[in-house]
Amino acid sequence: MPNYKSDANGSRRAQGGLVSSGFFVLSVIALCLPDPSQDEVASLLRGSLLRPFVLAQEGLVRRSIHAEGTEVLQGRLDSLEAVIANTNTLSEENDRLRGLLTLSNRNPAQYVAASVIRSGTPGSEGMFVLNKGTRDGVTNDSPVIMGRGLLGRVLEAQATRATAMDWTHPQFAVSTMTEDGSIYGMVEANPGRFREADRLLLDGVPFQEELEPGVALVTSGLGGVYPRGIPIGVVIEESDAQEGWKRSYWLRPFVSPGEATHANVLVSNDGELRDANSWSEGGAVVAGPATLPDETDSGTPDTEASTRR
């Protein structure tokens, strides 16, 4: 430790006090800035000073995916082939029935594969950054989906990046229903004592309706943010937190945010209504999109995976 150094010059001391007061006032201003201004400052920092670190993480994620065992990847490929094979028959049936009913085809849902980047800094819990932005069709509120279900949604989309929140975020909420559409409710994040204990709570189920453990829930499409049919999780048990003539249930989500290194973002087709019903058609919840994310992350249109019509 250096010897004790006192600022002999009183005016310098006063100047230091003034400067520190100025920075304190600036920090309070930063705290009270309106949301759009805060987003602008944060975006500016992410796109400039912190960009090399974000790019480095993207590179590392890409390398770790390439290093993943071929047996695991082969297993996933086999599973997807089985899903696609089953879906082809359903697709033909669907087309035929639609033809009989003279219904037009659904708008196909389009997915953009993106890398999930977590900053790991205080205050960013439940948030992540995607390496795809408005140039790839990602918009504010685009749903983010992993292999087995809903991961979260985009909060703010920029040209080449997007900031998103997962279901552990305190502000996460989604309208849900059972797969047959008979029971509706609202799913919200319920923080545990520690982050690992975070889980989902289904609220607002009418008292006369009862859900058995193991019942799968999907997005209802109400609210206009999440399209209908994205798997969310399964009922574990009834919660004690019921109020009035409503029931609440604890859910086990299909997706664990900690596992997310890659995700699919559901993008709209020129503002047209998105449709994710292919996820849950055919009775059981389908375990993922029809094609895998492009792991080479080439940034070409190949990264877009379209589900069947």
Added chain:
Amino acid sequence: MRPPLRVWGVVGFLILLHFGLHLSLGLGESAPDLLVVALLIAAREVDIGRGAGLGFFLGLLDDAFSVLAFGANTFAMTLVGIGGARTRDLFVGDSLFFLTSYLVLGKWMRDFLHWIAAGEGLRESFVDTMLVQSSISAAYAGVVGLVVIAISGLGWETVR
């Protein structure tokens, strides 16, 4: 007062290492909070204005990924920078006990200020956040800070 270049070198290295570990490698909380270690080390060497400025800058960087609690890190780090610089006028010692307490309390205080500034909506329970998680991370930052001081040769003889 003009801090030695070595101090700025160590601070710069710690900032790069912090974002390298937290952001590039994605280690999250398993990596120590090197930003607050850098700030606490520098704050003992610079005047109060620079301490506040450094805290403001580092807090702003931390806030870049904090959409809903934006400004909480900036607020906390600025106050820690001011407090760290003020301790030079109040405490002259460089004993191991003092340095450990300084680093641990500095980190704990930073988390506490962040907890207050984050707002009620995002705030988790005081016991779990401050008494358990922050105490552990403060001890972690304290140990890492001592190691940094020892190997960087910043002139704090007791630790070396």
